Amino acid sequence: MRLACLYVPDFPLAALLRVEPDLIGTPVAVADGPGPRAKLKAISADAVRRGVTVDLTTVQAKTIAADLTVRQVSSDTLRAAQAALCDAAESFTPRIEDAGDGVAYLDLEGLGALCESESRLTNVLAQRVTRLGLEAQIGVAGSKVAAYLAACHGGGVTVVPPGEEWHFLAPVPIKLLAPDPELAVTLQRWGIRYIGDLAALPMTAVGTRLGPEGVSLVRRARGEDEHPLVPRSQPLHFEEGVEIEYGIEALEPLLFVLRGLLDRLTARLALRGFICGDLRLSLRLANRGRDEQTIAVAAPSNEVKSLLALVRLQLETHPPIAAIEGVRIAAVAERLRAAQLDLFRPNGPAPARWAITLARLAALCGAERVGAPVVADTHRPDAYGIAPFSASPRHPALSTCHPPNPRTLEPSNPSGAIPLALRAVRPPRAVEVFCERDRPEFVRGDGFAGRVVHAAGPWRVYGEWWSDGRYVRDYYDAQLSDGCVYRLYCDLGARSWFVDGVYD
Amino acid sequence: MGTAPEPVRRLPTGVRPLDAALNGGVPRGRISELIGPLSSGKTSLVLTLLATTIRCGEVVACIDLAHALHPASLALAGTDLQRLLWVRPPTATAAMRCTELLLQAGGFAAVVLDLGASLPHPRRSQVWPRLLRAAEQSHTALIIVAPHRLAGSFAGLSLSLQRRSPLWRCGLWALFDGFETAVVVMRNKLGAPGKSTVIRARESCLSTEPPFTLARTTHEHDSR
Numbered sequence: 001m002r003l004a005c006l007y008v009p010d011f012p013l014a015a016l017l018r019v020e021p022d023l024i025g026t027p028v029a030v031a032d033g034p035g036p037r038a039k040l041k042a043i044s045a046d047a048v049r050r051g052v053t054v055d056l057t058t059v060q061a062k063t064i065a066a067d068l069t070v071r072q073v074s075s076d077t078l079r080a081a082q083a084a085l086c087d088a089a090e091s092f093t094p095r096i097e098d099a100g101d102g103v104a105y106l107d108l109e110g111l112g113a114l115c116e117s118e119s120r121l122t123n124v125l126a127q128r129v130t131r132l133g134l135e136a137q138i139g140v141a142g143s144k145v146a147a148y149l150a151a152c153h154g155g156g157v158t159v160v161p162p163g164e165e166w167h168f169l170a171p172v173p174i175k176l177l178a179p180d181p182e183l184a185v186t187l188q189r190w191g192i193r194y195i196g197d198l199a200a201l202p203m204t205a206v207g208t209r210l211g212p213e214g215v216s217l218v219r220r221a222r223g224e225d226e227h228p229l230v231p232r233s234q235p236l237h238f239e240e241g242v243e244i245e246y247g248i249e250a251l252e253p254l255l256f257v258l259r260g261l262l263d264r265l266t267a268r269l270a271l272r273g274f275i276c277g278d279l280r281l282s283l284r285l286a287n288r289g290r291d292e293q294t295i296a297v298a299a300p301s302n303e304v305k306s307l308l309a310l311v312r313l314q315l316e317t318h319p320p321i322a323a324i325e326g327v328r329i330a331a332v333a334e335r336l337r338a339a340q341l342d343l344f345r346p347n348g349p350a351p352a353r354w355a356i357t358l359a360r361l362a363a364l365c366g367a368e369r370v371g372a373p374v375v376a377d378t379h380r381p382d383a384y385g386i387a388p389f390s391a392s393p394r395h396p397a398l399s400t401c402h403p404p405n406p407r408t409l410e411p412s413n414p415s416g417a418i419p420l421a422l423r424a425v426r427p428p429r430a431v432e433v434f435c436e437r438d439r440p441e442f443v444r445g446d447g448f449a450g451r452v453v454h455a456a457g458p459w460r461v462y463g464e465w466w467s468d469g470r471y472v473r474d475y476y477d478a479q480l481s482d483g484c485v486y487r488l489y490c491d492l493g494a495r496s497w498f499v500d501g502v503y504d
Numbered sequence: 505m506g507t508a509p510e511p512v513r514r515l516p517t518g519v520r521p522l523d524a525a526l527n528g529g530v531p532r533g534r535i536s537e538l539i540g541p542l543s544s545g546k547t548s549l550v551l552t553l554l555a556t557t558i559r560c561g562e563v564v565a566c567i568d569l570a571h572a573l574h575p576a577s578l579a580l581a582g583t584d585l586q587r588l589l590w591v592r593p594p595t596a597t598a599a600m601r602c603t604e605l606l607l608q609a610g611g612f613a614a615v616v617l618d619l620g621a622s623l624p625h626p627r628r629s630q631v632w633p634r635l636l637r638a639a640e641q642s643h644t645a646l647i648i649v650a651p652h653r654l655a656g657s658f659a660g661l662s663l664s665l666q667r668r669s670p671l672w673r674c675g676l677w678a679l680f681d682g683f684e685t686a687v688v689v690m691r692n693k694l695g696a697p698g699k700s701t702v703i704r705a706r707e708s709c710l711s712t713e714p715p716f717t718l719a720r721t722t723h724e725h726d727s728r
Contacts, residue, residue, distance in 0.1 A: 357609040361591055361602055369592040373575035373585050384575045389589045418519055420682045420707040421548040421577040423570070423620075454670065456678045477680035479670050484543040485680060501574065503680070503705075504547035 002108040002162070003229060004122060005147035006085055006129065006136045011102030012073045013042035015081035018133035019242055019260065020071075027068045031058050034072065076241030076328060080264070083239070084132040086232070087268045091128055092121075095231040097144075102136075105144055105229055122157045132267055141165050146223040149195070152176050165223040170196025179217050183210060195221045236274075239330040240265045247286045247323025251315055254324060258311055259304065261329050266302040269333060275300040276307060277332035281314070284326030291320045296367045299358030300334035306356060309363030358389070379463045380471060381489075382428060382500050420503060422487060428498035433488065440478055440488065448499055450480035458490070477503070512694055515614055515645050517549065518556035522687055525699040526661070529553075532613070532645045534660030534693070535636050539652050544665040545685035547572070548705035550616055550649055554588065555581040562613035565589040565606050569599040570620025600631045607638035607646065615639075618649040632658040653690075662691035671706065682706035 008014045012030040017023055027047040031038040036059035043052050043061075050065035058070050085104050089096040092114070095107035108118065115121040122138045129136040139150025141160040146169060150158040153172045160168045172195045174187060192198050199221040206214045216226065240261040248254045269276055277300045283291040295314045301307065311329075361370045374385035431445030440452045457476035464470050472492040479485045487501040514529035523529050530536045530553065538546045554564050555578065564587065566573055571592050578585060589606070593599040599617065606615050632655045639646040648654060653662055666686045673679040688700040 354609055354611065357605050360605055364598050364601055364605075365591060365593045369594075371590060372588055373573060373578065373590045375575050375579045375585070386590065387586070390586065417704045417706050418545075418548050418552040419577070419581045420705045421551045422574045423542070423547050423572040424574045426571045454672055454678070454680075456672070456680045479680075483541070483667055485670055485683070502542050503683070504543055504545065 001142060002118070002140060003142070003144055003147045004089075004106050004108050004125070005139045005141075005144065005151045006089055006104045006106070006125070007139070007148065007151035008081075008085060008102030008129075008134050008136050009152075010042040010044075011081070012078065013044060014102065014134050015077050016071055016073050017044075018081050018084070018264070019077050021133065023069060023071075027052065027065050029058075029061055029068055029070050030073050031070050032072075036062075038070075038072075040070070072243075074241070074243035074326070076243060076326065080240045081134060083237075084264070084268055085129065085134060085136065087238075087272055088125065088129040088132055088134075088136075091271045091273075092125060095229070097229050098232050103148065105147065107229055107231070108140065119157060119159050122159065126157055128271060132271065133264060141168070141223070143223045144225045144227075144229060145220045149176055166196075166199070169199070169221065169223060170194060172196075174198060174221075177217060177220055180213055183213060183217065186210065236333045237330065238265055238268055238274075238333055239328060240268075241282075241326065241328035243284075243326045244324065247325050249323045251312070251319070254315070254327070255308060255312055257327055258329065259308055261327065262304045262307050262311075265329060265331050266304055266307070269331060270302050272333070273335070274333035275302050275336050277334035279307065279311065279332075280330045281311065282328040282330075283320050283324045284328075285320060286323040286325050287321070289322065293318055297359060297362070299354065299356070299362070300336065301356050301359040303356050303359065306359035306363055310359065310367075313363055313366065379461070380469075381461060381473075381475070382424070382426075384424075422501040423504045424501050425499055428489075428500040431488070431497050431499050433490070433497040440476055443478065443480060443486070443488065443497075443499075445499065448480070448486065450482045452478050453481055454479040461489075513643065515553065515557050518552040519549070519701075519703055521701040522549075522703060525687075525689060525701050526692070527695050530614070530645050530647060531660055531694055533640045533643045535632065535639060535646045535648065535655050535658055536661040536663070537648045537650065537653055537655060537659045537691075538663050538665065539650055539690075540665030540685075541651060541667060543670070543683060544667045545683060545703065545705040546649055546665045547577075547618075549663075549665065549685075549687070549703065550618075550647060551578055551581065551583075553647070554578070554614065554616065555583040557613050558583050558587045560613075563587050563589070563611060564614045564616070565591065565612050566616045566618060567591045567593060567599050567602050567606070568618050569593055569596060570618055572618065572620055600635075603635060603646070604631070604638055607635060607642050607644055610642040610644070612642070612644050614645040614647060616647045616649060619654070620649075621651060632656065659691060660693045661689070664688045664690045668702070671704070680707070 016030055027044060027050055029040045029043040029047050032041050038058050040054050040056055040061055043054060047068055052061045052065050052068060061068055086096060086098050089104045089106040093106055093111060097105040099105060111121060118140050122140055126136060126138055137151045137155055138157045139147045139154055141147040141150050142162055142165055146160060146165040149169055149172055150160050153176060174193060174195055198218060201218060203215060203218055206218050266276055278297050279295040281293045285291055293314055295310050297310060371386040372389040374387045376383035376385045429445060431443050431448050433440045434442040440455055442451055455476050455478040458474035460474050462472040473489040476488045477485060478488050485503040486499050488497060488499055490497050513532045515532060516523050516529040538550055540546045557564050566588060573590055591602050593602050603615060603617050606612060635646060636658045668684040668686055670683045671681040673681050682705045684702060684704050686700055686702050689697050691697055
């Protein structure tokens with residue numbers, strides 16, 4: 001069995017730099033809490049060069065290096081970074097184990113067909129991790145322990161050839177096995193400093209003197225796993241989050257934060273071969289409240305600009321009620337389905353390009369204003385619906401909606417007659433109608449005024465008497481003195497008149 | 505020696521006399537205008553054109569600034585509504601942007617921009633060359649429906665629909681049956697302007713039965 005271990009050194013710092021790439025190349029430290037007495041957990045190479053060490057307090061470190069940036073890392077940021085690491089691994093194989101704290105294992109069995117060698121495979125893996133904003137060290141060996149030690153000790157990409165784990169691990173310091181402090185002192189007293197020395201000890205003698213903990217340590221030193229690789233079986237969940245040190249009240253700074261989150265989210269989705277569907281935005285507010293919003297994405301897309309436009313539209317229409325201290329955004333992963341083109345029908349829009357266009361249209365107009373028209377399943381004359389539009393070509397025989405009507409107009413009508421169409425007036429416009437003997441004689445309203453020259457009707461339409469949407473209407477077709485022919489109705493429930501269309 | 509110009513592809517309007525006057529229909533890759541007042545039949549004509557185009561297996565789009573599209577009118581013509589993209593932009597500026605996006609996306613045989621009575625501001629006249637270029641590149645027929653001409657010299661075809669007379673069926677019950685409209689080719693860069701034809705938008709042209717369509721069909725069902 002061949003296993004690879006992805007190991008991100010100084011994981012809290014790496015997670016921070018993934019969220020704030022501007023800090024790369026500057027002295028940065030991650031503290032374990034707020035305030036000047038908080039201890040540093042991880043420090044960057046630039047901070048080390050200035051003399052800062054781990055376990056100093058924030059104020060001590062600031063005294064040594066005045067330009068040191070000290071930050072805390074939220075659990076959301078750590079969780080997202082760990083998920084990104086697992087996504088990079090899962091882009092190769094579903095058999096991965098999430099070990100937490102910047103460590104993930106993946107089973108390399110059967111991946112030989114992907115790359116010619118293990119080192120080539122691990123190099124591609126490292127590039128994918130880098131694409132997600134993390135720098136990982138990778139070790140490949142026959143067991144989890146050996147792969148982990150190879151990743152920690154080797155730096156970069158280290159491939160331990162099969163059967164040579166013993167030779168590789170022999171010169172590795174014991175501290176990488178993270179023994180119990182008391183055990184470490186005992187081993188140091190015995191003069192055992194390297195894994196090779198520990199692995200050479202007889203197991204029974206170690207068990208007698210050091211107990212089960214010593215036996216476990218010797219087993220690990222010999223490259224034997226205590227637990228086999230346990231592949232994770234979690235549902236697809238793509239989420240990015242960040243905690244903000246100061247409350248954001250304006251939209252533009254919030255969108256700046258969201259752009260970074262969407263950048264990272266879409267990069268993870270793209271690496272797994274998905275595109276971004278509906279978005280769920282969760283805002284932690286300064287008043288201890290939480291604002292949850294769902295943003296419908298009409299056409300799944302990984303284009304950040306379009307997604308950000310949708311988010312902007314949503315936040316402009318539903319602004320949060322207080323300053324924002326934390327942002328989380330999750331995406332529903334969708335697969336971009338390839339359309340089977342028809343040999344005998346013209347091509348529609350290209351699916352990938354079309355998805356972006358539809359997302360942009362939805363951002364411009366609102367998702368509910370873009371789609372295919374639908375004749376609503378009701379007898380209400382002004383009812384209509386809108387359905388998701390699919391540009392994929394379909395054969396006429398497969399069309400489920402509105403099959404060709406044998407009585408319909410021929411493609412080219414020799415008589416010059418075409419079906420009469422109605423221009424809807426939405427919402428129906430209230431008008432004042434003067435009647436004589438129950439016949440409309442004069443119509444007056446906003447944009448409509450004139451004597452009725454000719455009228456036909458009424459046609460009584462009623463329905464939905466079983467619900468609150470009950471309607472009873474008398475419809476008329478009326479030609480006014482301006483020459484236009486309108487469709488009028490009298491709502492018998494409200495005793496008022498409306499214009500709901502113009503024949504055109 | 506120069507190469508021969510590529511022949512202009514056309515979309516049939518669905519009305520034979522008009523197609524004959526236009527040498528086959530509305531040109532693709534050009535801007536065409538359908539202008540006329542309300543009740544002149546421009547909506548009926550453009551929906552017939554869309555239905556004919558969809559029947560050929562093409563995909564079409566309608567940018568409906570006036571929110572006036574009546575899906576039942578299209579469905580009665582036997583159109584597969586799933587092949588029509590309906591966009592209802594909130595403003596004239598958004599309508600222009602949507603049109604440009606759809607033309608740039610390509611793959612649509614026709615894009616109809618129905619401006620209703622909301623005409624774009626004169627300063628937006630610079631959008632027409634952009635839209636024309638996008639239409640040329642995507643070989644899409646851009647059809648503008650408006651009360652009067654907007655695209656000026658960028659329009660390859662301008663059809664003026666002039667209201668003639670409504671058609672009423674007289675008898676025991678008076679029925680509105682449609683209207684007669686004169687279509688005049690005001691401008692035609694790819695043919696001779698000045699031709700005219702008469703079309704009739706009729707409710708009864710779909711059926712030999714009494715014209716109980718549109719609103720009237722609901723009466724029988726609801727009275728159950």
